[in-house]
Amino acid sequence: MATDPIHQFQISKWIPIEIGGLDFSFTNASAFMVATVAGAGAFLFLTTSSRGLVPGRLQSISEMAYEFIASMLRDAAGSHGMRFFPFVFSLFMFVLVANLLGMFPYFFTVTSHVIVTFALAILVIGTVLVYGFWKHGLGFLKLFVPDGVPGVLMPLVVAIEVVSFLSRPVSLSVRLFANMLAGHITLKVFAGFVTSLGAFGVAGAAGAVLPLAMTVALTGLEFLVAFLQAYVFAVLTCMYLNDALHPGH
Amino acid sequence: MANRGKPGDLDGRRRDLEAALAARRRERPSGGEGAERGGKSDFANALKLSSEFIAGVVVGVALGWFIDRMAGTSPWGLIIFLLLGFGAGILNVLRSAGLIAEFGSKAPKKGDDDL
Numbered sequence: 001m002a003t004d005p006i007h008q009f010q011i012s013k014w015i016p017i018e019i020g021g022l023d024f025s026f027t028n029a030s031a032f033m034v035a036t037v038a039g040a041g042a043f044l045f046l047t048t049s050s051r052g053l054v055p056g057r058l059q060s061i062s063e064m065a066y067e068f069i070a071s072m073l074r075d076a077a078g079s080h081g082m083r084f085f086p087f088v089f090s091l092f093m094f095v096l097v098a099n100l101l102g103m104f105p106y107f108f109t110v111t112s113h114v115i116v117t118f119a120l121a122i123l124v125i126g127t128v129l130v131y132g133f134w135k136h137g138l139g140f141l142k143l144f145v146p147d148g149v150p151g152v153l154m155p156l157v158v159a160i161e162v163v164s165f166l167s168r169p170v171s172l173s174v175r176l177f178a179n180m181l182a183g184h185i186t187l188k189v190f191a192g193f194v195t196s197l198g199a200f201g202v203a204g205a206a207g208a209v210l211p212l213a214m215t216v217a218l219t220g221l222e223f224l225v226a227f228l229q230a231y232v233f234a235v236l237t238c239m240y241l242n243d244a245l246h247p248g249h
Numbered sequence: 250m251a252n253r254g255k256p257g258d259l260d261g262r263r264r265d266l267e268a269a270l271a272a273r274r275r276e277r278p279s280g281g282e283g284a285e286r287g288g289k290s291d292f293a294n295a296l297k298l299s300s301e302f303i304a305g306v307v308v309g310v311a312l313g314w315f316i317d318r319m320a321g322t323s324p325w326g327l328i329i330f331l332l333l334g335f336g337a338g339i340l341n342v343l344r345s346a347g348l349i350a351e352f353g354s355k356a357p358k359k360g361d362d363d364l
Contacts (some may be wrong), residue, residue, distance in 0.1 A: 166312070
């Protein structure tokens with residue numbers, strides 16, 4: 001296991017379940033998604049249960065998370081956007097806690113699987129589409145028609161805009177998944193160097209200091225990336241929701 | 250009198266509180282947090298821009314391939330949609346860099362401030 005950097009992403013069935021020929025098994029991925037939701041929920045619930053007027057340390061972490069997302073959403077989508085606050089906040093907390101849980105050794109990183117992140121991205125884009133069409137009807141399609149474009153170029157521009165819109169869920173999901181995947185593989189590879197160099201006696205052990213230092217540095221970087229990707233995911237969600245709220249300008 | 254006065258009084262106080270909160274909200278993002286987030290934002294932008302372009306091209310190719318598959322127009326769908334996807338990728342990058350302000354002209358600018 002130590003030599004294979006991909007092994008950590010393997011999905012194993014914990015409780016095999018099959019309904020009507022479809023595989024509904026409870027896998028390690030499912031387990032860690034449950035752990036993510038339970039962890040985030042328990043953290044927010046327990047830290048805010050004291051309801052101190054002057055917050056303690058943990059309570060102020062929860063409050064900072066709230067303020068952070070609330071001001072982000074308000075800046076991007078205006079105060080109308082606040083109706084999506086529960087949605088954006090849940091997404092942010094899920095991605096953040098899943099990323100951070102993945103930093104524990106031997107833990108499974110849910111967000112390193114493209115199907116998970118793609119499902120989240122489709123949820124965002126689906127919300128944008130449904131809300132946009134429900135609120136503005138066909139006026140939502142004005143999103144694809146920029147002002148002041150000559151009539152001849154219009155079909156081309158609209159086609160490009162449509163492709164650009166469709167590429168959003170892809171870029172949203174691929175960004176998160178690729179960052180987590182690449183980061184964890186790099187970490188594993190460098191950590192693997194330490195053990196394999198250590199096998200070559202004293203000189204190897206002296207050389208192993210370099211990859212060890214690298215591993216420590218990369219771990220720090222990975223924590224930054226874990227937070228950053230959750231942040232970017234939430235920011236882009238806010239911007240896309242803004243399109244649903246105010247299309248056409 | 251006291252009963253009648255109370256609800257109006259409370260409403261007035263609530264409005265005052267909302268106004269005070271709104272005034273505070275405006276100050277905070279521009280002052281405290283914006284400066285602190287400066288370092289993170291460049292890194293976030295770098296991660297964002299690269300994937301935006303790739304996603305455009307990938308979606309273009311996927312659409313073209315799918316249309317060819319359905320309509321049997323191979324290879325024209327792929328060629329046309331690859332080019333469209335390239336255009337969309339460039340558009341994505343310019344838009345998320347805040348150089349083009351369309352697709353809701355407010356969104357890219359404000360998003361940039363926020364980062």
